[in-house]
């Protein structure tokens with residue numbers, strides 16, 4: 001069958017953000033919008049003729065439509081084979097594993113992560129390279145450049161693939177294999193964690209609730225937590241993927257998982273609560289009477305990873321995104337291992353992981369993961385927590401408190417101002433940047449002296465590349481810090497993120513209310529950036 005070349009005209013707005021191209025479904029469903037973007041990706045790659053492409057998504061609205069298009073375009077461009085998850089489903093970490101396991105050339109991950117889905121919701125396409133991780137900026141920049149000048153795309157006129165039928169089908173000369181989305185991933189998890197010990201935990205009456213948020217981790221959690229690990233049926237809730245996430249917002253934070261949080265704070269509630277987002281790469285961890293911040297979770301997992309078989313030889317190093325709290329830095333220091341601070345976006349961890357310089361990575365945005373794949377991995381974090389709980393035989397709260405007594409506590413919060421006018425947000429950042437040189441040495445709130453103020457630039461130690469303007473940092477002499485940056489994942493207007501952090505030593509006060517502990521810094525951020533006056537908002541739209 002001969003590929004057809006179809007003429008098209010470029011769209012000006014196909015610039016990949018922190019994590020692929022995320023837009024409203026209404027934007028994606030414009031004529032040739034998907035086709036242009038996928039062809040631009042393939043035009044920016046070399047050497048894939050006859051090779052394998054992995055395709056999978058989080059099952060959201062438009063997933064199936066985009067997958068059928070992607071398969072045809074892949075066939076017309078000369079890929080030899082497509083591996084696609086049954087029903088078009090692959091969690092983002094599972095897609096990363098499938099790419100690595102089958103030594104594919106790369107993959108298309110279709111998701112808008114934790115953003116709502118449905119005809120009025122969001123959709124996204126992200127290209128991952130052969131290491132299983134998001135494409136580096138070199139590729140995403142080339143893709144964007146290509147989208148601006150594209151004049152045609154290649155496709156085939158064929159019937160739709162039956163995405164529900166496991167096994168092999170053909171599209172032109174290309175083989176399409178529909179695979180079980182869960183099996184390979186579940187095998188991998190069993191190589192990393194002590195499933196017998198976790199089974200023993202559940203057999204001993206340990207009670208857990210896992211909220212799959214009507215999204216992609218449902219089938220994975222049912223198979224692994226209730227199946228292989230023997231947790232009682234009903235442990236996994238909202239476990240059937242829905243194209244609209246049942247009209248929910250699949251973001252595992254304290255706003256959208258408030259009911260679970262409240263349950264964990266009651267005496268009759270379970271011992272452990274966890275959740276994952278739309279595409280399965282984020283995690284939320286709550287113990288009885290103890291919410292664990294993502295930054296603390298990274299530090300705790302790094303400090304205890306050796307208790308799981310996959311990490312018993314120890315970890316090589318830790319990496320965190322710049323806005324993530326420095327709690328993990330103290331663990332790295334104690335272990336005498338490398339610590340790296342990277343820009344926001346999982347793609348920046350890829351080189352460090354490939355080079356064997358770090359084993360565990362994490363972000364304040366509820367992502368943690370390791371060198372087992374090249375994406376953050378929600379269920380992995382949950383299973384590592386379970387493995388640690390099974391070995392230490394303590395509650396989450398006890399483990400967290402012991403950690404703070406050893407390393408000190410980094411009080412931490414993030415205030416988001418969503419859907420702010422993009423012009424106002426950009427001016428706010430520009431004027432703040434202009435103030436930075438004057439700040440060092442200044443004293444705020446009587447005793448908070450600015451030690452440094454800059455716009456973060458990352459020098460990748462592996463490939464030597466530089467990424468500048470990654471967020472404004474204002475650091476104080478006592479280790480406190482204010483970070484401001486604009487989100488790279490929003491789809492409407494701009495989202496301003498304000499990250500606040502204060503360190504309390506190992507023998508200090510660990511039981512303060514987080515927002516109160518950070519109040520002086522919240523005030524300084526307002527004073528410097530004038531957020532309320534400029535945006536007209538009286539309070540953040542989300543506090544994490």
Ligand code: G6P
Nearest residue numbers: 018019345346363365487488489
């Ligand atoms: C996605 C990315 C993460 C990033 C997060 C927040 O989940 O995969 O790496 O930390 O978005 O990014 P943003 O630019 O919105 O702060």
Ligand code: ZN
Nearest residue numbers: 113114279281
């Ligand atoms: Zn996600």
